[in-house]
Amino acid sequence: MIALLLDTVTTAAILFAVCAGLLLVFGVMKIINFAHGAFLTVGGYSALAVTQLGLNPWWSLAFAFVIGGLCGMLVERLVVRPLYARPLDAILATWGLGIIIGQIITLVFGRDVKFVESPLSGTVGLLGTTYSQYRLAVVAIAVALAGAMAWALNGTRLGLLTRAVIMNENLAKGLGINSTLVRFFSFSIGAAVAGLAGALITPLSSVDPNMGVPWLINAFMLAMVSGMSLISLAAACLVLGGLQVVVSTYGNPILGGLTIVLVAALVLRIRPQGFARE
Amino acid sequence: MKISKPVRGLMASALMLGAAQSMAADPIRIGVPVGLSGANSVVAPSVVQSSQLAVDEINAKGGILGRKVELEVADDGSGAAGAQKAFDSLIFQKKVNVLISMETSAARNAGLPIVSRGKVPFIYTSFYEGRSCNPYLYVNAWVPDQQVAPIVDYFMKQKAKSFFLVGSDYAFGRGMLDFTKKYIQSKGGKVVGEEYLPMDGTDWTAVISKLKAAKPDALITSTAGGAPNVTLTKQLRAAGVTIPYGNLAVDEGTAKAMGGDAEGIFISGSYLTNIDSPKNKEFLAAMQKKFGNDLKTPNDLSVPQYEGVYAYKAAVEKAGSTDADKVIKALAEVAVEGPRGTIKMNKQRHAPLTMYLGQVQKDGSVKILETFKDVDPGAQCPNLK
Numbered sequence: 001m002i003a004l005l006l007d008t009v010t011t012a013a014i015l016f017a018v019c020a021g022l023l024l025v026f027g028v029m030k031i032i033n034f035a036h037g038a039f040l041t042v043g044g045y046s047a048l049a050v051t052q053l054g055l056n057p058w059w060s061l062a063f064a065f066v067i068g069g070l071c072g073m074l075v076e077r078l079v080v081r082p083l084y085a086r087p088l089d090a091i092l093a094t095w096g097l098g099i100i101i102g103q104i105i106t107l108v109f110g111r112d113v114k115f116v117e118s119p120l121s122g123t124v125g126l127l128g129t130t131y132s133q134y135r136l137a138v139v140a141i142a143v144a145l146a147g148a149m150a151w152a153l154n155g156t157r158l159g160l161l162t163r164a165v166i167m168n169e170n171l172a173k174g175l176g177i178n179s180t181l182v183r184f185f186s187f188s189i190g191a192a193v194a195g196l197a198g199a200l201i202t203p204l205s206s207v208d209p210n211m212g213v214p215w216l217i218n219a220f221m222l223a224m225v226s227g228m229s230l231i232s233l234a235a236a237c238l239v240l241g242g243l244q245v246v247v248s249t250y251g252n253p254i255l256g257g258l259t260i261v262l263v264a265a266l267v268l269r270i271r272p273q274g275f276a277r278e
Numbered sequence: 279m280k281i282s283k284p285v286r287g288l289m290a291s292a293l294m295l296g297a298a299q300s301m302a303a304d305p306i307r308i309g310v311p312v313g314l315s316g317a318n319s320v321v322a323p324s325v326v327q328s329s330q331l332a333v334d335e336i337n338a339k340g341g342i343l344g345r346k347v348e349l350e351v352a353d354d355g356s357g358a359a360g361a362q363k364a365f366d367s368l369i370f371q372k373k374v375n376v377l378i379s380m381e382t383s384a385a386r387n388a389g390l391p392i393v394s395r396g397k398v399p400f401i402y403t404s405f406y407e408g409r410s411c412n413p414y415l416y417v418n419a420w421v422p423d424q425q426v427a428p429i430v431d432y433f434m435k436q437k438a439k440s441f442f443l444v445g446s447d448y449a450f451g452r453g454m455l456d457f458t459k460k461y462i463q464s465k466g467g468k469v470v471g472e473e474y475l476p477m478d479g480t481d482w483t484a485v486i487s488k489l490k491a492a493k494p495d496a497l498i499t500s501t502a503g504g505a506p507n508v509t510l511t512k513q514l515r516a517a518g519v520t521i522p523y524g525n526l527a528v529d530e531g532t533a534k535a536m537g538g539d540a541e542g543i544f545i546s547g548s549y550l551t552n553i554d555s556p557k558n559k560e561f562l563a564a565m566q567k568k569f570g571n572d573l574k575t576p577n578d579l580s581v582p583q584y585e586g587v588y589a590y591k592a593a594v595e596k597a598g599s600t601d602a603d604k605v606i607k608a609l610a611e612v613a614v615e616g617p618r619g620t621i622k623m624n625k626q627r628h629a630p631l632t633m634y635l636g637q638v639q640k641d642g643s644v645k646i647l648e649t650f651k652d653v654d655p656g657a658q659c660p661n662l663k
Contacts, residue, residue: 007484014481111320112504113504115508115535122516130518131517132513132517133516201480206504206505208504211505244484248484253474253484254475
């Protein structure tokens with residue numbers, strides 16, 4: 001029972017980290033960034049670079065955040081911004097972009113699986129059971145990430161402008177808010193958080209040119225049911241992640257892999273606003 | 279310049295002679311459909327390299343029956359659709375004399391009907407789930423009957439009674455573990471859990487929790503190569519799983535690259551680089567010399583490929599021609615001395631193989647714990663002679 005609880009919480013934390021960047025971009029720009037999986041991969045390879053430089057593996061988180069952010073800036077300026085007026089084309093463009101990034105990584109690093117040093121290994125005794133130290137650390141990091149994002153949105157000037165754009169972009173523009181700038185920062189920070197998440201999952205995952213892809217669909221469904229808020233995202237991750245763990249544990253893991261997608265579709269059918277309050 | 283008539287005649291006949299000679303020395307073409315793209319792309323380059331070495335060595339010693347040997351490599355995309363194209367073009371356009379290749383099961387199954395139509399011998403050099411039978415097919419790599427026993431027997435000798443099985447949800451993963459389960463039960467052991475994750479699954483959390491709850495004595499896994507193998511091993515180690523861990527799908531190179539996480543893993547195969555035989559040392563040195571820094575570590579897929587080329591050479595020499603039916607008959611009768619020892623594909627188109635049980639050491643090297651001489655492949659194709 002304790003193991004189930006820990007599995008649920010840690011799974012939710014991983015999902016939250018993976019999905020947070022996507023949600024931010026979706027909230028501000030109203031487009032699903034299908035290059036999100038590729039940004040996760042970029043984060044994974046940033047962690048690889050840190051390992052190859054021989055630095056302390058904790059640096060990989062900061063490094064991946066910066067590299068992911070730089071990629072996001074470039075992509076927003078060159079690909080997404082010219083397609084503002086055509087959101088569907090922008091979504092298609094991000095998909096193609098995801099493939100291109102994957103191929104560039106293949107060209108530079110090769111197709112084979114790489115290995116990244118884990119910052120923490122081994123287990124720790126907790127509530128009468130032993131549990132992976134790293135997974136517990138991920139929970140702390142995800143909580144810190146949520147706190148930082150909440151502060152950025154609610155405690156800063158840029159956050160205020162961002163929230164204005166999320167609520168009503170035309171009105172915000174009418175008030176003189178530079179929504180282009182807000183979009184630029186949101187996309188870049190979204191990509192930076194994706195990079196961070198990519199580095200965060202490397203100790204649990206392999207690093208290969210497609211490492212981000214399996215995460216994309218779950219992240220997409222979670223963003224769909226979460227509306228625009230971080231709190232509803234956290235709730236969605238706990239509920240759906242928990243269901244995934246329960247189905248995998250008591251049913252079988254193949255069904256478990258479908259749980260998030262299926263339940264999210266059901267939730268949207270019954271309650272179109274999903275986990276959001278209104 | 280003016281050339282007198284007799285000289286012209288002489289030149290013409292010399293030309294004709296040259297043409298006749300080149301016809302007699304029409305090269306023997308070996309088709310290698312292999313997964314240069316897709317899932318097999320990690321291992322395919324090593325297979326192409328070992329084929330090249332075999333062909334170079336044979337040509338340096340005068341070829342086969344005095345004919346030069348040429349390699350035709352085609353990408354099968356690691357799957358059925360690509361394999362159909364690759365087999366079609368190799369057999370009907372390039373008119374190869376033989377196919378020798380390591381492929382996925384999907385690619386092999388898609389190619390076999392084309393092989394039957396084209397009537398060319400096909401030497402399959404990849405380990406697989408077993409029981410693929412075709413009049414033109416020979417296999418010189420291992421099947422579950424040969425690979426599983428060493429690991430299970432070893433664990434049972436170490437007093438393991440209950441086993442937990444984990445795999446990827448596809449033909450090879452399920453096939454291997456089905457066999458493993460039956461084998462464990464036939465030896466009086468117990469399987470306390472059997473779990474699968476889709477091939478692209480990355481989250482083994484629930485599987486590992488179930489594993490810990492079942493408290494088995496030993497773990498045996500058969501995932502898809504590459505990413506799933508790595509994610510499972512990492513998450514197992516992070517969760518503190520320390521029971522004996524046999525991995526049916528990890529190759530030596532991946533195990534080495536995994537570093538500390540791979541330490542202690544048991545692997546079983548017909549080839550490990552540190553097999554202590556003169557033939558193997560000779561082979562490794564030749565590979566090193568030919569490819570230098572570009573060398574892909576020889577492995578349990580590339581070495582059978584190397585030996586497959588030599589098996590074909592031996593069969594053609596025994597048959598005295600490249601005629602498919604004669605070569606097919608001869609393939610069961612010839613023995614090849616290679617890095618893995620003496621290989622003879624005389625058991626229902628499959629080969630008894632010497633199997634090695636190894637354990638990954640702290641420094642990433644694989645220590646051979648036990649050697650099982652000439653393990654029989656069992657009844658693979660009872661309906662074929």
